[in-house]
Amino acid sequence: MRSNSSRGRTSHTAPRHLSHPRTATVALAGVAALLAVAVQAGAAGAAPAKPLPGKVDPAHAAVKLSPSQRAELIRDADGAKAATAREIGLGSQEKLVVKDVVKDADGTVHTRYERTYGGLPVLGGDLVVATSKTGKTMDVVRATNATLKVPGLTPAIAKAAAEKQAVQRAKALGGTKSAADSVRKVIWAATGKPVLAYETVVGGLQDDGTPNQLHVITDAATGKKLFETQGIKNGIGNTQYSGQVTLTTTQSGSTYTLNDGARGNHKTYNLNHGTSGTGTLFSQNNDTWGNGTTSNAATAGADAHYGAAVTWDFYKNTFGRSGIKNNGVGAYSRTHYGNSYVNAFWDDSCFCMTYGDGSGNNDPLTSLDVAGHEMSHGVTSNTAGLNYSGESGGLNEATSDIFGTGVEFYANNSSDVGDYLIGEKIDINGDGTPLRYMDKPSKDGASKDSWYSGIGGVDVHYSSGPANHFFYLLSEGSGTKVINGVTYNSPTADNLPVTGIGRDKALQIWYRALTTKFTSTTNYAGARTGTLAAAGELYGTTSAEYKAVQDAWAGVAVGARSGGGTGGTSYESNTPVSIPDNGPAVTSDITVSGRTGNAPSSLQVSVDITHTWRGDLVVDLVGPSGTSYRLKNFSSSDSADNVNETYTVNAASESANGTWKLKVQDQASQDTGKINGWKLTFP
Incomplete structure (x- = not known):
């Protein structure tokens, strides 16, 4: 049974204020992540406990790692990577590169590696090794189970031939660039037998305006095209305010950056509490940004980067505007400005947005509407210049x-x-x-x-x-x-x-x-x-x-x-009428005279009712014909006080003149109130 209590009231102080002063474009180092089919190798050391139906097995749930804990696990894995490579049967020319780590509640650690062969990146060579809390290898998930071995590392096909092939293919897809952004030797292991290959990346734009980051894999022995893909992918941003979102990022080699190639190369920087310059472009070796809290500096970066992308898209798709200056050029964002700086601002001189971290550096001002607000100052500066x-x-x-x-x-x-x-x-x-x-x-x-x-x-x-x-x-x-x-x-x-x-x-x-x-x-x-x-x-x-x-x-x-x-004529009743608890309906009358024709389709009914737990109330307007118009329904969950609202009623079928009634009934026990007054306004 619910209690009878009044809604709490919050007093408002003057606010602090903001000041004025999806797809991701990625130059992939490798496309294996897009292609990998996991191959299980080995077996777990012990059979897991049977999980409860419909429940997550708590032992196998990942624990939340602090930045220092994660860094320590990565350091441990990096220090042991040579031994791990031998243990899982890699050859003498193969080396592991630690990429990420996840730890379960039972102590199991899942370490994600990329791989090199003879110093070359192996596309399709990534793998995940699970070890128990005692350090024993439990299983290995590989992108490919093929033995990694190639006859030599000297290509028979010239690099220029591979570049020409890739540029021609990019043009066929609508690209306009006459040269590649990069060409490098790799080991292609994502499909079939591993071979020495070239990976060529051609950027620019396709003919429909979509960013073009075409990756072409060419067999370095035969010149045959082995694979192609657009380097367009969704980075993941674990933001503080907008949940998990997709981010447009750029990858070069094994490094990802918050650089939005699809939106004028908008970049997001970490000032690291500085107050000048651009700071450092957010950069890391994986494409998952932040953890949803301020413990990870990239969380604010993800919020700001996401906000800038949505704002760009809003202007483009709502108004056909291409960027702040409408010239296709992105601004940039700076996060972590100053120390406990409770503000955010747009600066015309740098063509950038800047965000403080809030009081105690706990509440960065990087929410979505704030990002849109700041970028819009730039739009105003480049239009009306108010x-x-x-x-x-x-x-x-x-x-x-x-x-x-x-x-x-x-x-x-x-x-x-x-x-x-x-x-x-x-x-x-x-x-x-x-x-x-x-x-x-x-x-x-x-x-x-x-x-x-x-x-x-x-x-x-x-x-x-x-x-x-x-x-x-x-x-x-x-x-x-x-x-x-x-x-x-x-x-x-x-x-x-x-x-x-x-x-x-x-x-x-x-x-x-x-x-x-x-x-x-x-x-x-x-x-x-x-x-x-x-x-x-x-x-x-x-x-x-x-x-x-x-x-x-x-x-x-x-x-x-x-x-x-001024428009409109009002008719009002200020005679109080008590509303009995869980009792019969009561009415308050207003008589309208001297008007011609019918009532309008936009008759305004303003109601002033005092009543705790207002959800108990059902409120109707009754026209001169006796027809009822429902204004408010019963709601068992609406525990707030009082009804002070203006409703719009289509009363065009009613004669304007006559007696209008406000009918109110309390349909649940424990709360009482009264009609203080009400008003009809004819436009």
Whole structure:
């Protein structure tokens, strides 16, 4: 049985703020990882315990290794690699190269190796050796079980011949480069009998714009093409905020880097708490980045790299924009800036984003909407160039919030679902609250919901509030609603409803205004003019979209409603009506007279009800004809207090004049309340 308790309230302090100042392109050292078919060799030393049905055997679950623990295991394996090679039967010319290690709860260690032969990399020579906690080899999983032996290491075919073959093949696939990026000797062991071969890599772009990293394997004795593949692969990023994601990375030899060749070569660097330069490009010998926590520096790198990729794709696929400058050139990201730096910023001079690690270096500011926010400052700089002060500064910040929100919804990431909250993942305030709220900006304690004459003197992060609020109203409309699990309740400055047109259209209007209507000095009045011009061009000056832009701006006290005035007539009842616990329905009446025709299809019903555990309540509007319109359903899981919402009802079949009733019934025990008042608004 549930308890009867009120919802806790959180007080909001002024937020700290952000400042302004999928496939992976990889030049593979070898393609064996894409081709490997594991061949079991040897047997386990003892039969494992029978696992419980439907449960993971805890003994065989991998333990979480700290960076130092992992490094130590890799050092141990590296020190013993020669002995391991002999133990598993490798020849005298074969050597192991440690790549990765996993440790089970029962002490079993799985060490992943690559292999060389006569100093040449063996493509298809990788293997995994499992050893018990006593160091005994239990089994070996090989990419190939063929004996590694070739007659010699001197090729009969010239390197130029192999390059020519690969370049011709790349051109047939749409490539345009006339020379290879690299040609090297390898041992090809991924298919059939191992042979001496060339691996040639040809980069560039295919004719459909897809990055081209064609890898061609050529038999060095006969010149026959043995294999080809695109060096396009998905790196794995274990991010702190967006879960496990695919990353676009580049591989050269045995080294992977956070270099996005598919998106203008956007690179992600580790400043390692420095405050100048680029630091060090994230680089490692495997393509799995971070561990989802701050214990691994690459976690923040993965978040930033992912955010940059999604932002690039958002602009390209939403607006047809190719990069920040729309010239196909990527910016770059710098992570781990300073020490406990609680901010992130865009810098035009370096054409880069920079992220601090947050308080105590525990909460990097690399969440998806923050990445989108920062890159969008660059878009603004390269379009309208809104001055970063006064009302134009507020519009500059709002533009980044608007497009950062667009990025988050575009990503469709289940670990960071789209919302109208800014920076909700990074918890700068330390109380679980976002930096900013677009539906009602003043909830952060400092931002402004609506325009007023002195707003140009407010910090730009808070004077952005009216534009953020406008965008929310234009997208979703006013009143209470739940979107992706988040409850919003957006008011309007004139207390009149706004009907949204959807986020996609709102984004198109703002982007067109930014890129074709705004200038460096645009203020709120100018933003209204610009967005109306954009809406008119996109959807027509008599369209619902054009009128919605007018109404949304009026909702934040910028200009008049689409009707030419304040618009709307309200009818209200402020007579309290008690709601009995788990009892019969009660009603409150409003009589409407003096109107002609029927009620509108967008009748607004504003409800003010005090009631603990509001899920007990069922609320209906009853029209003059006696027809009921359901406003709120019963919900056993909604334990929050009170109903303060505005509903939109299609009441076009009702006569406008007559007695309208608000009907409320409590359908569960233990909680009581009352109707404080309610209002009907006819647009």
